[in-house]
Amino acid sequence: MQLYNTLSAKERAALLEQAGEDRLTLSFYQYAKIGNPQLFRNHLFIAWDELDVLGRIYVAHEGINAQLSVPARNFEAFKSFIDGIYFLENVRLNIAIEHDLKSFLKLKVKVRHKIVADGLNDETFDVRNKGVHVDAQKFNELIEDPDTVLVDMRNHYESEIGHFKNAVTPDVDTFRDSLDIIEENLKDHKEDKKLVMYCTGGIRCEKASAYYKHKGFKNVFQLEGGIIEYTRQVQQKGLENKFIGKNFVFDHRRGERISEDVIANCHQCGKPCDTHVNCENEACHLLFIQCEECAKAMDNCCSTECQEIIKLPYEEQKALRKGIPNSNKIFKKGRSEKLKFKK
Incomplete structure (x- = not known):
């Protein structure tokens, strides 16, 4: 019985591109007492894999936190499935404002101590x-x-x-x-x-x-x-929008535009920009804001050091990623001293 992904993100992206079908990006959460998170996790993976659901889902004794990409053609089947789980019946689904075929490229259902790392007892x-x-x-x-x-x-x-x-x-x-x-x-x-x-x-x-x-x-x-x-609700009811800029989202889109205001700046040159990217160097993978001009000049990297690394043969790049000191640097969020115009 398959309980894990068999395709790489690159392979999945190619298939999604080829299929070209509409997908819905959505999220939901629910606090509930789950006696056996691992068993529940497996139940979700099997059902959602059959429906071609992709996303990042955390399951814990305290509940579930899910961010998903669902084929539009399978949405009703997906909704019927979760409604069949007693503590998820009619759970509020936060449907994204903007949709993307590649918002998620794998189905990852993970058992965690908590569904949000809050550090609370x-x-x-x-x-x-x-x-x-x-x-x-x-x-x-x-x-x-x-x-x-x-x-x-x-x-x-x-x-x-x-x-x-x-x-x-x-x-x-x-x-x-x-x-x-x-x-x-x-x-x-x-x-x-x-x-x-x-x-x-x-x-x-x-x-x-x-x-x-x-x-x-x-x-x-x-x-x-x-x-x-x-x-x-603002769009549906014609209310005044009091949110300025983009809403950061935790998928490959990295943001949904809510208003036309650009309130951030490129971390490399300082010009107005609110596009988050990850450094092209996988040993760095720094999340930062980069404009199109800097992306071109810097080969999608955060620094000249990373530019040099991505030019190395793949095996040499892979060797640089080994070890705890290096892995601890990965996924930092815009705090690098290499960024001249960071917040």
């Missing part, structure tokens, strides 16, 4: 005592209230290319880093201010809102469905 507080969920219209009203503090629960590289107007955007690398920083910065306003939070699809705010209520914040609100659902 869930036994110390009631994770069910969450903040008030608000829709786009109520959210717009709340963030215009002078007694509201609006907080972006995402990381620095996400908010750099797009965020809500007047939002507090912590300069952090991970979600777990932001929790204590936000509490410390707002400790004098636990009773007199409304704490309003948002993230990409809502999952980070689910846990954070319960945590902050446990920490003594009296008025805690969270944007239902995150930026993705907010954008859908």
Whole structure:
């Protein structure tokens, strides 16, 4: 029984290009008690592999966090399958604003300790005592209230290319880093201010809102469905859009444009730009912002050092990637000293 991918990302990309069929990019999450995450993981992989579903899915005892690419022709079958799982019936699906055939190139279903790395001990507080969920219209009203503090629960590289107007955007690398920083910065306003939070699809705010209520914040609100659902409601209901720039997404697209504003800059030359790329050197793979001109001049690399490396024979490049010191550098998010105009 196949429980793993048999095609490489390159092979899958070629097949998707050849098929040329419409695919939907979507995400969902659900906190639920899962007794045997490994068994559930295998169940999902078998069913979704048959439906040609691709994506990145995390399963844990506490629930599921899924980001997927589903063939449009198989969407109803996919929806029927998840509705047949008691804790996923009618779960909210965050459908992407922009779709791409190659948003995901493999089906990866992984068992994790947690579905979001929050660093919290869930036994110390009631994770069910969450903040008030608000829709786009109520959210717009709340963030215009002078007694509201609006907080972006995402990381620095996400908010750099797009965020809500007047939002507090912590300069952090991970979600777990932001929790204590936000509490410390707002400790004098636990009773007199409304704490309003948002993230990409809502999952980070689910846990954070319960945590902050446990920490003594009296008025805690969270944007239902995150930026993705907010954008859908704004377009559907004709509401004022208060998000500026791009919404960073965790697939090969790396971003969805929400407004025409470009609020970031190329990390190499400084010109306005909000296109995230990964360094062409696989031993680096740095995520950073790069304009088309710099991409051409730098061979899609973050530095001249990486330019030299990609010119080496493949086996020499592969040898450079070996070892813990090298692997620890991979997937850094725009923090390299080689980037002259980084945030």
